Amino acid sequence: MKNKHHLFSYKITSNSDFMDKENAISSDLKNQMESLYTLALSGEKSGIKRFHKLIEQHPKNPQLKNYLSVLYHTQGNKEKANEVTKWIVAEHPDYLFGKLNIAFELYYTKQYDKIPEILGNEMELGALYPKRNTFHIVEVTGFLKATTLYFLGMGNLAEAENRLKIIKELAPDSIDAEETEKHVSILRMQHAFKNMKEIDKKRIKVETKTVVKRKKASKSPVFKHSEIQLLYKRDVKSIIDDLDSILNLPRITLIKDLELVLTDSIDRFSVHNKRIKENDFNFENTSFVIHAVYLLGELEATESLDVILEVLQQSDEFIHLFIGDFITEGFWEPLYKIVQNKLDVCKSFMYLPGVYTYSKSELSEAVLQIAFNQPKKKDEVISWFADIFDFYLKASIDDNIVDSTLIGLLISSVIEMNAVELLPTIKNLYKQHKVDVSVCGQYTSVLIDIKRESKLNFQNEVLSITNRYKNIVSTWSGYTDRNIQDISSDKEIGGLIPIKRDIKIGRNEPCPCGSGKKYKKCCLNKN
Numbered sequence: 457m458k459n460k461h462h463l464f465s466y467k468i469t470s471n472s473d474f475m476d477k478e479n480a481i482s483s484d485l486k487n488q489m490e491s492l493y494t495l496a497l498s499g500e501k502s503g504i505k506r507f508h509k510l511i512e513q514h515p516k517n518p519q520l521k522n523y524l525s526v527l528y529h530t531q532g533n534k535e536k537a538n539e540v541t542k543w544i545v546a547e548h549p550d551y552l553f554g555k556l557n558i559a560f561e562l563y564y565t566k567q568y569d570k571i572p573e574i575l576g577n578e579m580e581l582g583a584l585y586p587k588r589n590t591f592h593i594v595e596v597t598g599f600l601k602a603t604t605l606y607f608l609g610m611g612n613l614a615e616a617e618n619r620l621k622i623i624k625e626l627a628p629d630s631i632d633a634e635e636t637e638k639h640v641s642i643l644r645m646q647h648a649f650k651n652m653k654e655i656d657k658k659r660i661k662v663e664t665k666t667v668v669k670r671k672k673a674s675k676s677p678v679f680k681h682s683e684i685q686l687l688y689k690r691d692v693k694s695i696i697d698d699l700d701s702i703l704n705l706p707r708i709t710l711i712k713d714l715e716l717v718l719t720d721s722i723d724r725f726s727v728h729n730k731r732i733k734e735n736d737f738n739f740e741n742t743s744f745v746i747h748a749v750y751l752l753g754e755l756e757a758t759e760s761l762d763v764i765l766e767v768l769q770q771s772d773e774f775i776h777l778f779i780g781d782f783i784t785e786g787f788w789e790p791l792y793k794i795v796q797n798k799l800d801v802c803k804s805f806m807y808l809p810g811v812y813t814y815s816k817s818e819l820s821e822a823v824l825q826i827a828f829n830q831p832k833k834k835d836e837v838i839s840w841f842a843d844i845f846d847f848y849l850k851a852s853i854d855d856n857i858v859d860s861t862l863i864g865l866l867i868s869s870v871i872e873m874n875a876v877e878l879l880p881t882i883k884n885l886y887k888q889h890k891v892d893v894s895v896c897g898q899y900t901s902v903l904i905d906i907k908r909e910s911k912l913n914f915q916n917e918v919l920s921i922t923n924r925y926k927n928i929v930s931t932w933s934g935y936t937d938r939n940i941q942d943i944s945s946d947k948e949i950g951g952l953i954p955i956k957r958d959i960k961i962g963r964n965e966p967c968p969c970g971s972g973k974k975y976k977k978c979c980l981n982k983n
Contacts, residue, residue, distance in 0.1 A: 624637075742778050744778075749791075753792075789924060
């Protein structure tokens with residue numbers, strides 16, 4: 457194969473016969489190599505004896521010793537595996553993969569400064585083997601992976617990114633490309649978190665509090681319909697079979713009861729909070745607010761919007777307790793069904809001081825979806841966002857209204873609509889330092905993104921409450937019965953370092969791609 461990068465001063469081949477010659481693999485041994493590799497990965501104890509016998513028969517072959525090292529790694533016998541690696545390097549000093557195994561072990565034990573002693577100070581394959589003018593592709597990508605890990609260990613993300621790029625150019629579908637990408641992603645995340653901490657120091661935050669104060673109550677409300685009590689006893693999964701019977705109750709009295717559920721969550725917040733803490737948290741204790749809002753949404757109860765907005769004006773402690781992940785994952789949907797002809801009311805809500813960031817952002821998401829699901833109303837929605845931007849532009853930071861994260865989320869929304877007419881106001885918001893750049897990026901990025909025709913579909917599907925709940929219990933962590941495991945084993949196999957990954961990246965955490973934006977407004981939609 458031809459060289460794909462100008463950095464290489466040597467030829468690269470993919471011919472398997474080349475490696476056979478380098479590793480002294482005879483024709484009879486070649487026919488066994490695939491099954492021997494499988495044996496090494498199996499971890500079978502019987503393989504130890506077999507490999508030792510083959511090594512005696514083929515003393516000049518370093519690959520058999522490498523497979524023995526892999527076998528010990530698979531068995532979890534790290535000490536033996538390291539002994540074999542040293543044996544390989546002692547008897548086959550020119551065997552690259554022996555050196556790479558040592559480099560991987562140094563990386564795993566965080567002895568990064570010792571890696572150049574093994575791979576050379578230049579960190580270049582040609583410099584490590586100056587007498588060779590040809591290398592196999594797996595040697596090149598293996599060496600690049602090891603040196604990438606070195607630069608990651610030293611905190612040099614830029615150089616690690618460069619080497620990862622070369623690996624992906626040479627062998628985009630290789631295991632080396634895949635594993636190196638995972639390691640680089642970890643450092644990207646660390647850099648993103650560091651940047652976000654710096655940004656957080658400059659972030660303008662709203663001090664959240666209970667804006668709407670109500671008289672505290674200690675007694676349970678009296679409902680017209682006894683079925684309403686189910687809302688206090690069921691989570692999203694267990695109430696599905698009861699939804700139709702509840703929705704078939706008389707509309708007027710049902711809506712009154714559902715509103716009473718919401719006011720009860722406010723009036724008896726301290727009572728509910730104490731009960732939940734004493735009985736330990738579970739979904740059944742807290743889902744009644746979500747049920748009530750979703751049921752009102754299903755009834756398209758526009759008359760209940762004020763009560764729902766009263767709920768959204770509560771403290772962040774209240775929102776976390778009763779709404780949780782729904783505040784950024786799905787609360788827009790029942791709101792969307794209710795706010796169709798109430799945009800002025802929604803706009804007034806966006807002007808209120810001391811309201812939790814994501815209460816406002818989820819309401820704005822409901823308005824945004826009007827533009828995508830009802831294209832004829834797009835201009836009206838853009839005008840709605842324009843008024844809000846103007847309001848925040850004129851607002852004083854001391855008024856406890858300006859929230860830079862919220863403004864960043866709103867800008868991300870108008871980017872999705874390609875609302876270029878709002879660019880002048882957005883630019884002025886940046887000039888006043890009222891934009892959280894970790895959400896939507898710098899203004900230069902916004903300028904490009906808002907004009908770009910995206911291949912992504914930003915229109916959310918609007919489902920019935922029953923279908924939405926079924927979707928939630930079949931896809932959301934906490935409701936599903938699936939056991940999600942780490943993508944890698946705790947064992948290192950053949951010098952490969954295990955990659956530890958969180959099961960889920962939070963929507964408001966830094967995107968692992970390293971863009972500097974929040975995951976919610978970056979790669980979440982792409983994934």
